[in-house]
Amino acid sequence: MPKNAVSAGQRTEEFRSEGLYGSDAFTLMCNHCSCKVSYERRDTVLKHVKGEKHTSIAESINSAKRKKADIEHLELRTEVFSKANIHLEKLENTDIQN
Structure with missing residues (x-):
C-alpha cells in the first residue's frame, strides 16, 4: 500500500526551526542557503x-545574532551608567571597565 504524499507545507512545519519555508504548495526553500530543497x-x-553548507551558514547567523544582542546589552548598560552619572573608570569590576 503506497504512503500518502507529503506536501511542502508539511515539511515546512516540521523543519521551520531549521530555516526552511514553503514558497508555494510545491516548493520548499532554505532561508539560510537560499536554495530549493526537495521535500518529497x-x-x-x-x-x-x-x-x-547549511550548518556553517546557520552557525554564522546565530553567532551574528548573539554578537548583536551583546552589543545592544552593552549599549543599554552604558546608557544606564551615563544617566546615573557613574563614570566607568570608577567601577571596581574590570570587565565592565573594559
Whole structure:
C-alpha cells in the first residue's frame, strides 16, 4: 500500500526551526542557503539540514545574532551608567571597565 504524499507545507512545519519555508504548495526553500530543497523524502531534507553548507551558514547567523544582542546589552548598560552619572573608570569590576 503506497504512503500518502507529503506536501511542502508539511515539511515546512516540521523543519521551520531549521530555516526552511514553503514558497508555494510545491516548493520548499532554505532561508539560510537560499536554495530549493526537495521535500518529497524526509531523508533528503535531513541531509540538507545536516549538510556542511547549511550548518556553517546557520552557525554564522546565530553567532551574528548573539554578537548583536551583546552589543545592544552593552549599549543599554552604558546608557544606564551615563544617566546615573557613574563614570566607568570608577567601577571596581574590570570587565565592565573594559
